[in-house]
Amino acid sequence: MIKVSNLRKIYNLGKKNEFTALKGVSLEINQGETVAILGKSGSGKSTLMHLMACLDQPTDGKILFDDITLHDMTAIQAANFRNKRIGFVFQQFFLQPNLNVIENVCLPLMIRGVSKSERIKKAEQALEDVEMLSKRNSRANELSGGQKQRVCIARAIVTEPEVIFADEPTGNLDSETGEKIIQLLFKLNRTKGITLILVTHDLELANLCQRKIYIKDGQIIEES
Amino acid sequence: MKVIDIIQTSNTNLLRSPLRTFLTILAVFIGTLTLTLTNGLGSGVKDFVNKQVSAVNAPGLITITPALRFSSNPLGEPEEYNPDNQKDDTLSTVSLGQEDIDKIKSITNIKAVYPVYRPKAEYITRDNDKKYTINNLEQYIEGLETPLAAGRFPDPNKNEEILLSYKYLGVLNFNEPSDALGQSVKIVYKNILGELKERTYTIVGVSANSLAGSVTRINLNELKEISYWQIGREQGSPILFAQTDPNLSKDELTKLKQELREKGYNGSSLEDQINQINTVIDTIQLVLNAFAIIVIIAGGIGIINTLLMSVYERTNEIGLLKALGMKEHEVFIIFAIEALLIGFWGGVFGIIAGIIVGYGINYFASTTILKDLEGFTLMIFPVQSIIPILLGTMFVGLVAGTLPAIKASKLNPIDALRQE
Numbered sequence: 236m237i238k239v240s241n242l243r244k245i246y247n248l249g250k251k252n253e254f255t256a257l258k259g260v261s262l263e264i265n266q267g268e269t270v271a272i273l274g275k276s277g278s279g280k281s282t283l284m285h286l287m288a289c290l291d292q293p294t295d296g297k298i299l300f301d302d303i304t305l306h307d308m309t310a311i312q313a314a315n316f317r318n319k320r321i322g323f324v325f326q327q328f329f330l331q332p333n334l335n336v337i338e339n340v341c342l343p344l345m346i347r348g349v350s351k352s353e354r355i356k357k358a359e360q361a362l363e364d365v366e367m368l369s370k371r372n373s374r375a376n377e378l379s380g381g382q383k384q385r386v387c388i389a390r391a392i393v394t395e396p397e398v399i400f401a402d403e404p405t406g407n408l409d410s411e412t413g414e415k416i417i418q419l420l421f422k423l424n425r426t427k428g429i430t431l432i433l434v435t436h437d438l439e440l441a442n443l444c445q446r447k448i449y450i451k452d453g454q455i456i457e458e459s
Numbered sequence: 460m461k462v463i464d465i466i467q468t469s470n471t472n473l474l475r476s477p478l479r480t481f482l483t484i485l486a487v488f489i490g491t492l493t494l495t496l497t498n499g500l501g502s503g504v505k506d507f508v509n510k511q512v513s514a515v516n517a518p519g520l521i522t523i524t525p526a527l528r529f530s531s532n533p534l535g536e537p538e539e540y541n542p543d544n545q546k547d548d549t550l551s552t553v554s555l556g557q558e559d560i561d562k563i564k565s566i567t568n569i570k571a572v573y574p575v576y577r578p579k580a581e582y583i584t585r586d587n588d589k590k591y592t593i594n595n596l597e598q599y600i601e602g603l604e605t606p607l608a609a610g611r612f613p614d615p616n617k618n619e620e621i622l623l624s625y626k627y628l629g630v631l632n633f634n635e636p637s638d639a640l641g642q643s644v645k646i647v648y649k650n651i652l653g654e655l656k657e658r659t660y661t662i663v664g665v666s667a668n669s670l671a672g673s674v675t676r677i678n679l680n681e682l683k684e685i686s687y688w689q690i691g692r693e694q695g696s697p698i699l700f701a702q703t704d705p706n707l708s709k710d711e712l713t714k715l716k717q718e719l720r721e722k723g724y725n726g727s728s729l730e731d732q733i734n735q736i737n738t739v740i741d742t743i744q745l746v747l748n749a750f751a752i753i754v755i756i757a758g759g760i761g762i763i764n765t766l767l768m769s770v771y772e773r774t775n776e777i778g779l780l781k782a783l784g785m786k787e788h789e790v791f792i793i794f795a796i797e798a799l800l801i802g803f804w805g806g807v808f809g810i811i812a813g814i815i816v817g818y819g820i821n822y823f824a825s826t827t828i829l830k831d832l833e834g835f836t837l838m839i840f841p842v843q844s845i846i847p848i849l850l851g852t853m854f855v856g857l858v859a860g861t862l863p864a865i866k867a868s869k870l871n872p873i874d875a876l877r878q879e
């Protein structure tokens with residue numbers, strides 16, 4: 236599904252603060268897999284994820300998503316691609332504070348141009364899937380960390396994506412809540428067949444995934 | 460994204476910090492309020508002046524003044540004396556006499572030329588008991604039409620007929636304008652030797668109140684006689700009136716004025732005078748508007764400031780929206796519409812408040828300073844002057860929103876999401 240070959244990313248190329256974050260990474264991820272990208276802080280995990288999720292352009296190398304070469308797309312194509320095929324879950328949630336829960340979940344569908352009645356129907360279904368339907372009218376900042384992350388997951392699955400990229404989804408949660416969030420993500424992987432790419436530095440969580448990819452200083456040092 | 464969703468997103472964003480939005484709108488509001496009032500005043504005054512001036516209906520009447528030829532350069536060298544090329548440096552040397560009248564009469568399309576006689580009257584009275592000064596005595600020329608309160612204009616051949624000013628009705632003990640008709644009044648004049656002369660007139664009409672005041676008119680010939688008696692000779696006149704065919708074409712009129720100019724006179728029709736007045740009002744209004752527009756532009760800078768702050772605060776959000784698939788131009792439009800809405804609401808509230816204040820001032824004015832001027836609404840707000848104001852504030856908003864909107868649309872989602 237995703238095929239990364241010899242990927243390099245240099246930040247601030249040609250400037251004084253030039254920094255090579257990825258030094259030639261190759262990997263392959265198959266449909267329906269659960270993959271953990273492991274490594275210490277600053278090792279380049281997020282950088283790799285952003286490139287695979289078509290949020291950024293590589294300096295060198297190639298990413299194939301099915302038959303599409305990601306960095307050949309125009310900005311508008313990339314935006315449509317992310318909207319239709321990818322779900323994001325972030326450590327910092329990034330819920331819109333002025334919108335309530337259901338409006339937050341509706342956002343990607345609104346961006347897609349789906350009609351209001353239909354996006355509410357889908358958002359309610361997604362909230363049901365993450366057991367948050369009872370909070371549909373709450374303000375985002377009235378929720379606990381775990382609840383916020385559930386809403387984020389609902390926002391990620393409402394578009395029925397093929398892949399979910401979760402960047403340290405438990406980073407702001409206590410271990411018990413984090414465990415539940417991870418279980419939720421795995422459940423969605425099993426029931427909906429969504430490929431799950433989990434970026435984490437927590438070995439325990441990573442062990443729950445089918446595959447683990449260890450990164451250090453911008454290079455893959457181990458795969459299992 | 461759907462257009463309705465874009466507009467709604469902009470609107471929701473504006474309501475997030477209501478106080479800040481309110482303060483930003485306030486600047487535009489004040490500017491628009493001022494602009495509405497200055498425009499309303501300009502329209503009101505112009506409307507009134509035009510009504511008044513066009514109420515003086517004198518078809519084909521042209522006012523003639525001497526064209527002044529000033530010394531070419533007051534700082535220049537003295538010129539050699541030439542009796543055929545004298546220049547008039549002061550108005551006091553200018554007086555139009557019989558020679559000028561003959562010269563002007565010879566121009567094609569001019570039928571008649573009248574000088575202006577304004578003899579000074581001592582007083583007006585009905586029964587010699589109470590005497591009142593009368594200093595707005597003017598001549599009646601055939602064809603001149605001013606608003607009447609009652610009756611008709613004097614017959615040009617009957618020197619004893621008078622058109623009485625509305626103002627004298629009360630003091631002369633007439634209840635209604637129509638009561639005065641057919642009654643007689645006496646006007647007493649004094650000559651340079653101190654002799655008094657009493658003339659009795661029959662009131663045939665009463666002139667209505669107008670911006671120019673309400674004047675008493677007596678036939679030209681009568682005033683000419685009085686004037687001659689007062690100073691013992693033919694009197695020069697600062698202006699002359701020329702009667703032309705009212706149906707002259709524009710070209711013929713232009714040619715006529717050109718001929719006048721060649722002979723050393725300026726001719727202006729009533730229309731020219733209305734245009735001149737309008738130009739003056741327009742200029743004053745333009746200056747007032749300029750101040751209001753400066754306030755609105757300052758409001759625009761406020762919009763830039765507010766939106767830039769908001770882009771900065773919402774960096775993460777914008778990053779997220781772009782990650783979720785929002786396109787650059789959509790981000791741009793959302794911010795541009797926010798700016799447009801600030802301009803729009805500032806404009807709408809400013810105009811509404813302006814009209815309310817305007818009506819308040821109108822009410823106040825009509826019961827005090829403008830009590831006697833019928834038909835004068837100090838401020839009027841025609842739609843065709845309101846719509847451009849609203850479009851203008853929206854335009855200012857849009858222009859002001861461009862910079863922040865570009866900044867927001869160019870945000871890199873990665874950089875935005877990495878913040879925190």
Ligand SMILES: Nc1ncnc2c1ncn2[C@@H]1O[C@H](COP(=O)(O)OP(=O)(O)O)[C@@H](O)[C@H]1O
Pocket residue numbers: 246247254255256274275276277278279280281282283
């Ligand atoms: N925009 C950037 N400019 C410069 N350096 C960056 C930028 N983004 C990330 N980096 C650097 O790249 C390295 C890898 O970052 P990141 O992929 O976020 O690591 P991780 O997610 O593993 O903690 C870090 O050293 C970070 O400082």
Ligand SMILES: [Mg+2]
Pocket residue numbers: 277280281282402
């Ligand atoms: Mg990271």
